[in-house]
Amino acid sequence: MRDLSVSFATRQGVVRAVDGLSLDVAAREVVGIVGESGSGKSVAMYSMLGLVRDANATISGSVVFEGREILGLPDKEMQPLRGGQIGMIFQDPMTALTPVFSVGWQIVEQIRQHTDMTKGQAKARAIELLAEVGIPDARRRVDSFPHEFSGGMRQRVVIAMALSCNPRLLIADEPTTALDVTTQAQILELMGRLRDTHGSSIVIITHDMGVIAEMADRVTVMYAGRPVESGPEVDVVRAPRHPYTWGLLGAVPRLGERSERLATIPGNVMSPLEVPEGCAFAPRCEYAMAQCAQRPALTGTGHQHACWLGEEQRVAIRSDGKGAP
Amino acid sequence: MFSFVLRRLASAVLVMFSISVMVFLIFFATPGVNPAARIAGRSASPQVLAQVSAEFGLNRPLPVRYGLMMWHLFFKQDLTSYVNIGVKVIPQITGAAPVTLSLVLGAAVIWLVVGVLGGLVAAANRGRWIDPLIMFGGIAAVSIPVFWLGQVVGLLTQTKFHSVFRWLPGSGYVSFTQSPGQWALHLLLPWLTLATLYAGVYARVLRAELVNAMNEDYVRTARAKGLSERRILMRHALRCSLISVVSLFGLDFGSLVGGAALLTEVVFGLPGIGMLTDTSLQNLDLPVIMACVMYGAFFIVAASAVVDVLYAVLDPRVRVVK
Ligand SMILES: Nc1ncnc2c1ncn2[C@@H]1O[C@H](COP(=O)(O)OP(=O)(O)OP(=O)(O)O)[C@@H](O)[C@H]1O
Numbered sequence: 001m002r003d004l005s006v007s008f009a010t011r012q013g014v015v016r017a018v019d020g021l022s023l024d025v026a027a028r029e030v031v032g033i034v035g036e037s038g039s040g041k042s043v044a045m046y047s048m049l050g051l052v053r054d055a056n057a058t059i060s061g062s063v064v065f066e067g068r069e070i071l072g073l074p075d076k077e078m079q080p081l082r083g084g085q086i087g088m089i090f091q092d093p094m095t096a097l098t099p100v101f102s103v104g105w106q107i108v109e110q111i112r113q114h115t116d117m118t119k120g121q122a123k124a125r126a127i128e129l130l131a132e133v134g135i136p137d138a139r140r141r142v143d144s145f146p147h148e149f150s151g152g153m154r155q156r157v158v159i160a161m162a163l164s165c166n167p168r169l170l171i172a173d174e175p176t177t178a179l180d181v182t183t184q185a186q187i188l189e190l191m192g193r194l195r196d197t198h199g200s201s202i203v204i205i206t207h208d209m210g211v212i213a214e215m216a217d218r219v220t221v222m223y224a225g226r227p228v229e230s231g232p233e234v235d236v237v238r239a240p241r242h243p244y245t246w247g248l249l250g251a252v253p254r255l256g257e258r259s260e261r262l263a264t265i266p267g268n269v270m271s272p273l274e275v276p277e278g279c280a281f282a283p284r285c286e287y288a289m290a291q292c293a294q295r296p297a298l299t300g301t302g303h304q305h306a307c308w309l310g311e312e313q314r315v316a317i318r319s320d321g322k323g324a325p
Numbered sequence: 326m327f328s329f330v331l332r333r334l335a336s337a338v339l340v341m342f343s344i345s346v347m348v349f350l351i352f353f354a355t356p357g358v359n360p361a362a363r364i365a366g367r368s369a370s371p372q373v374l375a376q377v378s379a380e381f382g383l384n385r386p387l388p389v390r391y392g393l394m395m396w397h398l399f400f401k402q403d404l405t406s407y408v409n410i411g412v413k414v415i416p417q418i419t420g421a422a423p424v425t426l427s428l429v430l431g432a433a434v435i436w437l438v439v440g441v442l443g444g445l446v447a448a449a450n451r452g453r454w455i456d457p458l459i460m461f462g463g464i465a466a467v468s469i470p471v472f473w474l475g476q477v478v479g480l481l482t483q484t485k486f487h488s489v490f491r492w493l494p495g496s497g498y499v500s501f502t503q504s505p506g507q508w509a510l511h512l513l514l515p516w517l518t519l520a521t522l523y524a525g526v527y528a529r530v531l532r533a534e535l536v537n538a539m540n541e542d543y544v545r546t547a548r549a550k551g552l553s554e555r556r557i558l559m560r561h562a563l564r565c566s567l568i569s570v571v572s573l574f575g576l577d578f579g580s581l582v583g584g585a586a587l588l589t590e591v592v593f594g595l596p597g598i599g600m601l602t603d604t605s606l607q608n609l610d611l612p613v614i615m616a617c618v619m620y621g622a623f624f625i626v627a628a629s630a631v632v633d634v635l636y637a638v639l640d641p642r643v644r645v646v647k
């Protein structure tokens with residue numbers, strides 16, 4: 001994905017929901033995307049699959065999937081990719097399923113769309129999938145309707161559906177937010193297995209640094225629609241460079257660490273209409289300086305960051321014991 | 326599911342009962358109305374009045390009077406009209422009901438087909454010229470008064486273009502058992518006239534529902550599954566949108582069968598329930614009015630019971646398992 005930008009024209013002005021996001025996902029690679037609510041993570045993923053249907057949306061950039069440009073492809077050509085080659089797990093499990101069809105029916109529908117399995121085979125596969133995502137008594141539950149499941153259970157159904165055709169790329173938008181820790185582990189393991197057995201790649205969106213630490217090979221941190229830091233998971237988590245990442249990491253109590261006080265990032269996520277010209281994070285940044293009125297580019301090789309702070313300044317700040325873990 | 330149907334029917338019976346009590350109270354227990362005179366008919370002799378009084382227990386307690394009234398109305402069926410002395414009430418109803426049913430059933434088939442197709446085509450072609458065209462047609466259909474449309478259609482086919490429409494019979498009603506062909510021919514124009522308004526309403530309602538549904542999260546999921554737009558519209562969105570169309574249909578159908586098709590009946594000279602209610606109201610023919618009101622209520626209650634059952638078939642969320 002190169003330089004993806006999505007903006008919405010609204011009554012109040014133009015909302016730049018995604019602003020110059022680039023992302024590379026190699027085969028078998030797990031890429032994590034983190035960022036506060038409203039930073040454009042979901043919108044970026046939707047637009048990748050052509051799922052942003054808002055007439056006021058403008059999408060630009062380029063998305064290449066297995067050597068082929070797919071951004072702006074007509075629906076007809078996208079359909080075999082969607083659900084077949086690229087699976088997507090949606091964030092809100094409560095509304096993601098059609099209320100009037102049984103969950104089994106909905107999974108079977110997707111399987112039959114992409115394979116030539118018979119109804120019986122597809123149903124058997126649906127039961128198998130439901131059992132795999134940890135739905136007890138899957139054989140019976142396959143005929144239940146979405147409203148008969150709890151939120152967490154629905155999330156698993158959505159996951160089962162996304163995995164049903166063994167996609168080459170799985171996009172998981174906060175797949176485990178609605179789940180308890182045990183199930184969360186099961187689901188992550190299931191996604192790991194998809195990668196191991198089918199060589200699939202995974203993009204995982206999450207607020208949970210623990211998930212990132214466990215799953216991701218590389219991480220991109222987004223703020224106000226822009227990537228602010230990106231690199232191998234170990235580097236970004238161990239040696240974060242952007243003040244926003246420091247804040248995010250500080251906001252996660254780590255195991256075995258005394259967390260008397262949760263570090264929080266001062267200030268609120270700004271209104272998407274008031275994103276400043278320069279560095280988007282500057283208004284909330286403790287270390288903002290004059291230069292921050294200009295927009296910093298994402299620089300570096302491997303481990304990239306978009307911040308004007310120099311190497312020495314960073315080292316000085318972090319050895320103060322502030323911010324970073 | 327079966328017990329759900331059963332319970333729904335039981336509650337319909339209960340509602341019917343309450344309505345009959347209320348109608349009875351309004352018509353025959355309001356102060357100032359002399360029920361005997363109302364039942365016995367115009368210029369009845371004192372002997373007749375006394376006899377009616379005894380037969381209907383008019384000096385007995387209210388519940389007994391209610392019971393006797395229902396007994397005469399439904400079981401003995403010898404309640405007679407106030408105006409047309411000696412004409413029994415129930416046969417008037419049973420004579421008029423098939424006319425109205427024929428009219429409304431036929432029209433309903435037409436408006437459902439046209440309305441659903443119109444709504445679907447408009448929703449599928451959002452943003453193209455055909456959508457506003459259909460919606461304009463819908464608004465026009467809704468705005469044309471039935472009596473005007475009926476008159477104009479009648480006028481055109483019977484006089485101006487009579488040579489073209491020679492095969493169309495004049496107004497009036499021929500029963501289905503008499504001649505199915507003539508039945509349909511006689512009802513053709515009334516059907517189309519009545520269906521016009523409702524087809525317009527249904528097309529607009531369904532389109533709005535479909536457009537809403539297509540913005541739902543589950544449609545995004547369906548797209549992410551790789552389904553075609555057509556399948557998403559026809560399977561997912563339509564299925565969810567039909568739920569509200571069905572409840573609308575139940576209400577419309579019930580009230581039309583119950584007498585709301587009056588205008589169409591009058592314009593085309595169809596002796597249906599609407600017409601019967603109208604004349605009995607003009608004559609203050611209390612027994613007939615009461616029977617008409619109860620008949621109408623019966624259909625509305627029955628239709629809404631059927632709708633609830635259909636609802637449960639369409640929407641699993643309404644189904645009660647136990
Ligand atoms: N159709 C739209 N019209 C206008 N603005 C929109 C539209 N869709 C999304 N946005 C805006 O885009 C921004 C990004 O939203 P997005 O859902 O991608 O956030 P997110 O990073 O997924 O947040 P969360 O963590 O809460 O899921 C938000 O500010 C939102 O208001």
Ligand SMILES: [Mg+2]
Nearest residue numbers: 041042091173
């Ligand atoms: Mg999101």
